[in-house]
Amino acid sequence: MLKRPLVVRESDLSLLVDLYELAMAQAYWSEGMDDTAVFSLFFRELPDNRNFILACGQQNVVRVIESLAFTDEHIKRLESLNRFQSGFLDWLRGFRFSGSVHAVAEGTPLFPQEPLLEVEGPVAEVQLLESLVMNYVHLESVLASKAVRLTFAAGDRPVVDFGMRRTHGVDAAHRSVRAYRLAGLAGTSNVLAGLDFNMPVYGTMAHSFVQACPDELDAFRAYARLYPGTTLLVDTYDTRTAVRRIIQWLKEEPEVRIGGIRLDSGDLAAEAVDCRNMLDEAGFTDIKIMASGGLNEHKIAKLLSAAAPIDGFGVGTAIGVSNDEPALELAFKMTEYADLPRMKNSPGKQSFPGRKQIYRRLGTDGCITQDVVAGRDEVFDGDPLLKPVMKHGQVPEDAIPTLDDQVRAAEQMIATLPQRFRSLEPLGENPVVISEFLRALQKDTLAKVGGG
Template sequence: MAEPSLMLKEQDLPLLVDLYELAMAQAYWRSGMDGEAVFSLFFRKLPEHRNFILACGQQQVARVIESLRFTDENIRRLEALDRFEPGFLDWLRQWRFTGSIRALPEGTPVFPQEPLLEITAPVAQAQILESLVMNYVHLESTLASKAVRHVLAANGRPVVDFGMRRMHGLDSAWRGVRAYRVAGLAGTSNIQAGTDFGLPVKGTMAHSFVQACEDEMAAFRMYAELYPGTTLLVDTYDTRGAVRNIARWLRENPDVDIGGIRLDSGDLGEEARDCRQILDEAGLDHIRIMASGGLDEYQIDSLVAAGAPIDGFGVGTAIGVANDAPAIELAYKLTAYQGEPRMKKSTGKRSWPCPKQVFRQFDGSGRMQRDLIAEASEEGEGTPLLQPVMRDGHLVEGAIAPLEDQVDYARDAVAALPDQQKQLAPAAQAYPVNFSKSLEQKQAQTLERIAHLQEWNYRGQD
């Protein structure tokens, strides 16, 4: 067996499925079940530490789906599993997504039971996409939802991503930066992702550079000469001593251009106050103070509330792995087949049937007031959020906004949230999400039909 490649390629994506998806697709194919199905992607409840989820990736995944193809290598691997019939493998060779997708705009705050996207397609096509769609949207929504909390906590101060080294895989580190930009982060240390997604690339130095040089000031002088306007890392040995030395050096050499200092350890609030005083007394009030070192949104919120003179924050692990809520319980469920409502009845996991629309209602000041989940065919009060991004297997021209517009949309959408949904602590009241009377009736009718079918099956067995 040949060694696998070190990185996944685009042509590998068709096999990034759970076995049961292809097994079910073969069963649909074998039985001639090719009716139109509607699948909805949603979550049933918020993670414990979230008042909303910032939906991200649900439009972008349509770009992946449009180009998805089973290659000869994909088919060879499936043949080796000895589970699939030759006719079905021939069907996969010709596989193209021919359906449609409606999705929320990138950067939309979303709540339980609201579809992030809905896929309408022949049932086997839609089934094959389940794990790929869920993984893609889950990653970006989880990271964006964590990142936006840091942006809110920083209260206007820039937050920079330093998380690549501890993230769960290189794909996460790359696509996460797109989510961070949508969420409002000001920069990233990740060069590839930053240049790909237009997020400013930022960074300072590591302690190893200071340690490798003859002494601390030699390191500072070298960096300042090479990188005018640089930020110096001052806590390798003695933070306050380093800042005093910098102040003395800059007074004696006013042409030297230092933009800021970075604190990475200790009591950041206390150290920032002392360093600010040292710099200000030396007439260096233009030099900014940046803080990093295991920060999360709670620590940032505490520092801001205490008035710590910190001008920006670098955050790594907390954002990169969404440490307090690393998972959203996304579900991908069949809601209609051949025009008939479908739903799951299981205890604790009952779903809502039918294709849907989410209508967002605002008060007179533009603040979000409530949402209404209705049938897709209904007219509701408010702004309809689900919009077509694919038709007949092709992207709808202009449906996916440029990334710059997505960033603006997300910023405005988060600003419109009620204040208690924007706080870090659990909201005293959940954001109001209601269901239309028509959708409630459809659920009741579908439950009744399921009950009748179950009763008929039980009698038939007797």
């Protein structure tokens, strides 16, 4: 076994496949099966606690696909498995994805049976992409779908990501911030990801600094001196006592600037009320109150329904692992091969054959009224959501917008969600209609393969 780096290198992503994908690729190669296949990435049902999924990563992964290649080192490692013929390994040496991809825009709200993306190309090439594409899109879509719920709960108050330390792996900790930005979060504590994805970076202080100083007020003085306008963590010992000390200190030294205080434990609503009253009575109405500590969208909604005077929220575990719904049952299924429709008919997993398009219809209020999942060549009223982002293995110039443009577009698309879909409670409503053409194609395809 070769010594490996601590993290997966981008140049090694071609090996990030499940074994059966390589095995099937060799079977296609061996049988001379190289016709064009179409695979669709979608989900059949929403998780119990989601009314939609915020699709993320489906365009970003195309950049990964574009650069996939098998090096001599990769081939050597595959040879060690004693499963692959030399001719097939030579085929892998020359592998470059040559197909096309249609995908919805980053940050698009989607519903069951709507493709996040569709991949077309020689069947073995597309098959090799399955697990990589699913893993890539799954992470960002799951975390973005959690993050956007936090923004709904917080309303006009900012939500900041504090989740890096409990996110499942460093790659997830990094790419999650891209998803959070698309979902509308205000910032992150993650310095690398914040810099990479042009997201504001925020941080206050830890209890350890207060504990390490001779006195709590000494810690506050030192931090304020080093970071004017900082936010001070006030619950290391006793929150209300700490705030009273800050007020007295600020009165004695009016040149000191404090931007806010952070509450991280206890009865956040009661503490926020008391702290706000103390600060306002002392004339420090501009000092903001931020809350953190085990928060999720339901706790934030409860705090705001109780009129807690909290100006912003930091959320860690709940967002970093999407702990109420950590998985989305994505499926990557063949829908066409050699110009013929294909489908799966397993119980509970029946799919619709053929290349597809989604038409989104908006009402006079600018909100979604209906989505039509149709055949690729059908035309309906509404905005077509699936757009070409890769042709012949290359990403055309301007096919994928900049992240800043994607964020602005995602904000507009999220704004089209009717209020009922923004509810934190399960709605059980699906605005998707399957076209008659697709239903007829499914029935006809099933009859031809002996299923009906």
